[in-house]
Amino acid sequence: MSQQNSSGNRDGSAGAANTGPPHSAPAKPIQIKVVLLGDAAVGKSSLVLRFVNDEFQENKEPTIGAAFLTQKVRLDDTVLKLDLWDTAGQERFHSLAPMYYRNAQAAVVVYDITRAQSLDRAKSWIKELQRQAKPNIVIALVGNKLDLVADQENEEAEDADADADADADADADTDAEHTTATEGKERQVQTSTARAYAEESGLLFLETSAKTGEGVVETFTEIAKKLDLNQIASNNQAARPGQLNSGSANVNFLSEGSQSEQRNTDGCAC
Amino acid sequence: MEQPEHQGIATTSNTSRAARKLSEHELEHLEDFHSPEWRQHSRHFLVLSSAGKPIYSRYGDEAQLSTLMSATQAIISTFADMSDPVRSISIGKHTVVFYTNGPLYLLAASDRGDPDDLLRGELQLLYSQIVSILTAAQLTKIFEQRSNFDLRQLLGGTQGIIDQFIDQLDTDFTFALGSLDTLWMRYRLRERIGKALLVARPKGLLYAMVVADMKLVTLLRPRKHSLHPADLHLLFSMATSNVFMTGEHWTPVCFPRFNDQGFLHVYIKYITSNVVLLLISADRDSFFAMNKYCEQICKDLASDDSLQRLDDAAAQRALRPYELGVGPGMLLQLYYKHKTLVQHFGTRFADSVDEAQQLRIINTYKRLRIYMTKGGQGPLRIVYYKSAANTVLAWQSSSFELFAAFAPKADVKSMIRTVNMVLEWIKSEEDHLFVINAPSY
Ligand SMILES: Nc1nc2c(ncn2[C@@H]2O[C@H](COP(=O)(O)OP(=O)(O)OP(=O)(O)O)[C@@H](O)[C@H]2O)c(=O)[nH]1
Ligand SMILES: [Mg+2]
Numbered sequence: 112m113s114q115q116n117s118s119g120n121r122d123g124s125a126g127a128a129n130t131g132p133p134h135s136a137p138a139k140p141i142q143i144k145v146v147l148l149g150d151a152a153v154g155k156s157s158l159v160l161r162f163v164n165d166e167f168q169e170n171k172e173p174t175i176g177a178a179f180l181t182q183k184v185r186l187d188d189t190v191l192k193l194d195l196w197d198t199a200g201q202e203r204f205h206s207l208a209p210m211y212y213r214n215a216q217a218a219v220v221v222y223d224i225t226r227a228q229s230l231d232r233a234k235s236w237i238k239e240l241q242r243q244a245k246p247n248i249v250i251a252l253v254g255n256k257l258d259l260v261a262d263q264e265n266e267e268a269e270d271a272d273a274d275a276d277a278d279a280d281a282d283a284d285t286d287a288e289h290t291t292a293t294e295g296k297e298r299q300v301q302t303s304t305a306r307a308y309a310e311e312s313g314l315l316f317l318e319t320s321a322k323t324g325e326g327v328v329e330t331f332t333e334i335a336k337k338l339d340l341n342q343i344a345s346n347n348q349a350a351r352p353g354q355l356n357s358g359s360a361n362v363n364f365l366s367e368g369s370q371s372e373q374r375n376t377d378g379c380a381c
Numbered sequence: 382m383e384q385p386e387h388q389g390i391a392t393t394s395n396t397s398r399a400a401r402k403l404s405e406h407e408l409e410h411l412e413d414f415h416s417p418e419w420r421q422h423s424r425h426f427l428v429l430s431s432a433g434k435p436i437y438s439r440y441g442d443e444a445q446l447s448t449l450m451s452a453t454q455a456i457i458s459t460f461a462d463m464s465d466p467v468r469s470i471s472i473g474k475h476t477v478v479f480y481t482n483g484p485l486y487l488l489a490a491s492d493r494g495d496p497d498d499l500l501r502g503e504l505q506l507l508y509s510q511i512v513s514i515l516t517a518a519q520l521t522k523i524f525e526q527r528s529n530f531d532l533r534q535l536l537g538g539t540q541g542i543i544d545q546f547i548d549q550l551d552t553d554f555t556f557a558l559g560s561l562d563t564l565w566m567r568y569r570l571r572e573r574i575g576k577a578l579l580v581a582r583p584k585g586l587l588y589a590m591v592v593a594d595m596k597l598v599t600l601l602r603p604r605k606h607s608l609h610p611a612d613l614h615l616l617f618s619m620a621t622s623n624v625f626m627t628g629e630h631w632t633p634v635c636f637p638r639f640n641d642q643g644f645l646h647v648y649i650k651y652i653t654s655n656v657v658l659l660l661i662s663a664d665r666d667s668f669f670a671m672n673k674y675c676e677q678i679c680k681d682l683a684s685d686d687s688l689q690r691l692d693d694a695a696a697q698r699a700l701r702p703y704e705l706g707v708g709p710g711m712l713l714q715l716y717y718k719h720k721t722l723v724q725h726f727g728t729r730f731a732d733s734v735d736e737a738q739q740l741r742i743i744n745t746y747k748r749l750r751i752y753m754t755k756g757g758q759g760p761l762r763i764v765y766y767k768s769a770a771n772t773v774l775a776w777q778s779s780s781f782e783l784f785a786a787f788a789p790k791a792d793v794k795s796m797i798r799t800v801n802m803v804l805e806w807i808k809s810e811e812d813h814l815f816v817i818n819a820p821s822y
Contacts, residue, residue, distance in 0.1 A: 179630070
């Protein structure tokens with residue numbers, strides 16, 4: 112009987128198809144595994160939260176272990192399902208990282224443009240990826256927290272007055288105690304330096320702000336563009352059943368599509 | 382349990398077990414405890430390495446802390462060679478309690494008269510919290526290799542989790558009771574959720590638990606084993622952190638009572654805004670099996686309206702005192718621990734009890750419990766303590782522990798009568814109050 116029950120999945124698949132345009136063979140989304148790496152507090156979780164929920168939290172708690180989120184995106188005519196592994200930057204979780212990047216097709220390595228050290232950390236992640244991850248992994252180097260210096264840079268450019276209160280409405284200073292205060296933040300990593308490094312190492316390079324959203328969607332779009340989607344799609348199909356993760360593409364897809372269709376009364380299987 | 386049918390006061394008072402009123406003296410420093418400034422009083426928790434390096438502190442006023450830190454170091458090193466290590470001292474109004482385990486020195490200081498035993502118990506829990514993050518094996522190894530290692534490096538990012546735990550120790554009686562808090566729910570619904578856990582149990586899964594606000598809804602466990610409540614408290618407390626509210630999470634956790642030398646792996650997912658699914662696995666590569674299992678559980682529970690009803694029950698959080706078969710009246714709050722099941726439930730506080738009073742009541746429960754379980758009390762089973770704001774009663778039998786707070790005007794007789802009514806009600810509601818037929822495999 113449990114066999115029959117599992118044919119509920121087939122119903123689900125029909126349901127999923129119904130949500131797409133009739134008959135035009137709704138392309139199954141291409142599943143892409145993306146891992147985020149980088150030093151603690153550079154904004155990995157914030158970037159993911161901005162990308163997935165379009166939200167920002169001023170005092171995001173440090174990630175424990177790793178968080179897994181998914182987001183579907185459309186690139187031209189292709190639907191992509193991004194499986195995002197948001198890893199913890201804290202040192203004690205370092206040894207777990209290979210588990211997350213091992214199968215990843217793409218990696219977002221994040222640093223904080225106001226903290227030079229975090230770029231060093233990013234570089235060592237990139238080295239590790241180049242040694243140990245899939246050989247054709249697409250890596251994006253991302254300098255985050257652009258909003259912290261954007262005003263300064265504009266003001267400098269415009270030779271404006273040094274009125275530090277200009278952006279007082281930007282955020283609630285009161286509960287910013289854990290983050291470093293907004294004012295007095297200076298860029299420690301020049302765009303040109305990081306870009307040069309990225310080009311030399313064959314990486315995508317972007318600067319972002321999880322707070323304003325600047326560059327966030329672009330990061331994932333750039334990655335998607337650089338990926339060999341045809342290759343991935345055919346690999347996904349060919350994935351052997353024994354492999355970690357092989358079955359889950361189906362399950363995610365089906366259960367999402369079939370939610371509304373499913374009206375099984377809880378039939379007893381025995 | 383094979384208890385005489387009637388546990389009521391009738392039996393009790395006929396023998397020499399009459400309810401006994403406690404003096405302030407017997408509960409240690411209660412004058413302090415009930416002073417109006419009590420709220421401003423504070424508790425400090427410090428953890429240092431045996432080399433005196435700061436590892437953790439709660440309520441960090443830097444000036445006070447450095448004094449305390451250096452005092453601690455001095456005291457500990459003075460007494461280090463003695464066979465009976467220093468356990469507690471009084472400095473002015475502060476009680477300072479020490480606890481050492483492995484390479485860690487833990488210290489609690491309270492200026493509101495918390496009894497030593499209470500603070501020591503809390504320090505032990507704080508120690509297990511740190512072990513649950515790092516394992517005892519790792520702690521020992523690190524300090525063997527480098528005795529002046531700065532452990533803050535490795536505990537980075539856990540400050541919030543530990544702070545939250547310490548605050549919960551103070552505001553929640555659960556940890557002191559040593560049993561699992563349960564969520565009130567219709568028996569049929571609980572059974573339904575338990576069944577969903579059985580549908581597609583993945584390989585590698587050890588435990589599956591459905592939890593709302595640190596209260597157990599149901600669980601799936603191995604037939605021959607159960608995790609220690611203290612281990613689950615650590616996990617339930619951690620799972621209340623905001624960090625888990627979005628997405629699915631996968632992290633190593635050490636369960637000190639189960640095995641303090643290694644990690645298990647925990648899958649954490651809020652399946653509704655109030656309900657979290659916790660899956661414990663021995664296999665660190667089993668995330669996707671857990672992810673799939675979770676989806677199947679949710680799909681199953683959503684196929685009728687069970688998921689919604691589960692969330693509704695969780696949103697209720699706890700019963701109100703007047704829902705315990707006694708009607709509105711003098712009962713302000715109550716905890717009942719079922720000793721055989723190692724489970725308990727607590728009600729909400731009556732609306733009239735403000736936050737400061739709530740803390741006082743919880744604190745009085747803890748003191749009464751220590752007083753009663755300390756031994757040497759012989760047949761003493763019911764004690765109560767009267768203050769201006771309320772009367773708190775504690776009742777122990779071989780099958781239950783009960784703690785209740787009443788309005789100050791309640792007399793002994795009416796308190797006992799109320800409690801007897803509640804005991805009757807609990808007996809008839811046991812199925813809905815506790816997790817009784819949780820599935821096992
Ligand atoms: N101003 C500003 N603050 C940011 C930005 N991104 C993140 N933050 C803040 O930086 C802090 C850390 O952000 P997280 O997203 O938690 O960093 P993380 O990289 O996930 O950290 P771990 O999980 O510990 O590795 C939080 O207080 C965020 O609010 C940003 O673009 N601009
Ligand atoms: Mg994070």
